[in-house]
Amino acid sequence: MGSYMKTNVTDVLGGESVLTLSDAERADLTELASSLAADGSREVDDPNWLATARELCCQLPPRLASSLRRFTWDSGPEAFLLLRGLPVDETTLPPTPTVAGSVQREASVPASALVLVAMAMGELVAFDKEKAGALVQDVVPVHGMEEFQGNAGSVVLSMHVENAFHEHRPDYVGLMCLRNDHDRVAGLRLSSVRNALPLLSDEVRSVLHEPRYVTAAPPSFDLPPGADEPHGILTGSPEDPSIKVDFHATVPGDEVAAAAMSSLRKALDSVCRTLTLEPGDLAFADNRLVLHGRTAFEPRYDGADRWLQRVFVHLDFRRSRPLRRGGGHVITGTDR
Numbered sequence: 318m319g320s321y322m323k324t325n326v327t328d329v330l331g332g333e334s335v336l337t338l339s340d341a342e343r344a345d346l347t348e349l350a351s352s353l354a355a356d357g358s359r360e361v362d363d364p365n366w367l368a369t370a371r372e373l374c375c376q377l378p379p380r381l382a383s384s385l386r387r388f389t390w391d392s393g394p395e396a397f398l399l400l401r402g403l404p405v406d407e408t409t410l411p412p413t414p415t416v417a418g419s420v421q422r423e424a425s426v427p428a429s430a431l432v433l434v435a436m437a438m439g440e441l442v443a444f445d446k447e448k449a450g451a452l453v454q455d456v457v458p459v460h461g462m463e464e465f466q467g468n469a470g471s472v473v474l475s476m477h478v479e480n481a482f483h484e485h486r487p488d489y490v491g492l493m494c495l496r497n498d499h500d501r502v503a504g505l506r507l508s509s510v511r512n513a514l515p516l517l518s519d520e521v522r523s524v525l526h527e528p529r530y531v532t533a534a535p536p537s538f539d540l541p542p543g544a545d546e547p548h549g550i551l552t553g554s555p556e557d558p559s560i561k562v563d564f565h566a567t568v569p570g571d572e573v574a575a576a577a578m579s580s581l582r583k584a585l586d587s588v589c590r591t592l593t594l595e596p597g598d599l600a601f602a603d604n605r606l607v608l609h610g611r612t613a614f615e616p617r618y619d620g621a622d623r624w625l626q627r628v629f630v631h632l633d634f635r636r637s638r639p640l641r642r643g644g645g646h647v648i649t650g651t652d653r
């Protein structure tokens with residue numbers, strides 16, 4: 318391991334929480350990821366490979382490790398962490414996948430780096446009904462799905478908490494950029510409830526805490542009709558609530574609830590940050606506190622389109638055990 322600058326684990330630049338790896342840190346992470354990529358079956362979803370990842374993640378560069386530890390303690394007002402300079406070499410990348418449901422099963426160096434960082438935060442999880450339960454998933458535009466409100470689309474993707482309907486939705490969503498879009502216009506959008514809250518009246522806040530909303534699951538989850546329990550959009554501590562809303566899927570139950578939701582939407586819009594991810598950038602969204610979405614872009618389906626890889630992290634792995642068969646990482650179905 319090389320030597321590292323002391324302190325300042327998270328530079329707050331223009332209100333964004335950013336950590337840019339130094340050349341020495343990047344070299345160390347590349348070495349670690351390369352040895353993980355070459356381990357055992359070289360398959361991301363193999364429990365033995367994951368066990369090696371769990372060991373090796375304890376050797377991350379110290380400044381990165383402390384930044385992650387601080388983020389899992391408290392993700393701050395922005396509720397995201399942008400890590401820059403992960404080992405992604407565009408010149409050796411395969412073409413961007415073009416099909417729906419594409420996933421990264423093979424332990425490439427970038428995917429190994431992504432898993433090492435995620436494992437330092439908690440445990441990886443995936444849903445059997447999404448991307449075949451793969452732990453590292455491709456986020457790529459798919460021909461014919463341009464208008465789709467999901468990661469295969471390329472129109473504006475509305476702001477959401479990931480898997481808002483699901484009791485075991487991820488605590489953190491990690492999105493690593495392998496390739497930017499041709500025109501460099503696709504932006505990951507992030508809106509923190511902590512920044513939005515002071516813009517709301519006490520009345521609106523209290524309505525948002527009441528169970529006056531329902532959030533439907535995507536059709537792929539195959540839930541029986543009427544399975545959606547009313548819930549509050551804000552939950553927990555009134556002074557520092559968590560948020561559960563998907564502006565494409567959450568429906569207010571009455572007019573007062575609708576007005577409060579629209580005030581919330583305006584407040585979240587006004588505090589929204591847009592990150593143009595470059596290859597080697599990895600953004601972690603604290604899915605309890607920040608919504609994410611995406612600006613529109615124009616795919617060409619020529620193998621050089623925008624390509625992100627995504628992971629979900631749980632802090633309390635045990636909590637989802639009833640839905641994880643055999644103690645694995647894949648969540649089957651829902652509690653409903």
Ligand SMILES: O=C(O)CCC(=O)C(=O)O
Nearest residue numbers: 456468504505610611627
């Ligand atoms: O394309 C993006 O930047 C985000 C897509 C998204 O919401 C996701 O993959 O969960």
Ligand SMILES: [Fe+2]
Nearest residue numbers: 477478479609
């Ligand atoms: Fe998402």
